[in-house]
Amino acid sequence: MELLQWSSKFSVGIAKIDTQHQKLFSMINMLITSMSNQDDTTSLSWLVEDLISYVHYHFSSEENYLRAHPMYSSHCQEHHAFTTKIKEFELAKPDQTSLKPDVFAFLVSWLSDHVLARDRAHFRDLGYLL
Ligand SMILES: [Fe+2]
Numbered sequence: 320m321e322l323l324q325w326s327s328k329f330s331v332g333i334a335k336i337d338t339q340h341q342k343l344f345s346m347i348n349m350l351i352t353s354m355s356n357q358d359d360t361t362s363l364s365w366l367v368e369d370l371i372s373y374v375h376y377h378f379s380s381e382e383n384y385l386r387a388h389p390m391y392s393s394h395c396q397e398h399h400a401f402t403t404k405i406k407e408f409e410l411a412k413p414d415q416t417s418l419k420p421d422v423f424a425f426l427v428s429w430l431s432d433h434v435l436a437r438d439r440a441h442f443r444d445l446g447y448l449l
Pocket of ligand 1: 394398433437
């Protein structure tokens with residue numbers, strides 16, 4: 320499965336948020352690598368826990384910048400839906416059978432689509448991105 324690779328096409332014009340997106344990309348890549356290496360369930364669980372807590376931290380930093388945007392609440396709803404989804408993985412107690420490739424495909428496509436389509440558009444509207 321293809322790993323996420325950050326490049327300037329993902330930039331939202333704020334170094335702090337770009338750095339957080341890079342960290343999220345690398346956390347998801349670690350999960351994918353760990354899964355394909357067939358690491359033990361405990362390591363996978365820790366990676367999922369770390370991802371969930373970092374996602375919370377990241378979304379709240381991002382939302383602080385986006386409050387003035389007219390689509391602020393629908394943006395937050397997208398964040399909330401994603402958080403709910405990854406919590407399902409946590410509840411499933413990740414193991415070799417519950418974390419299937421489609422789970423990773425979802426994480427990869429959601430994050431890259433969201434950053435490209437939603438974050439960039441909203442940060443641009445607020446003047447952070449040319
Ligand atoms: Fe976002």
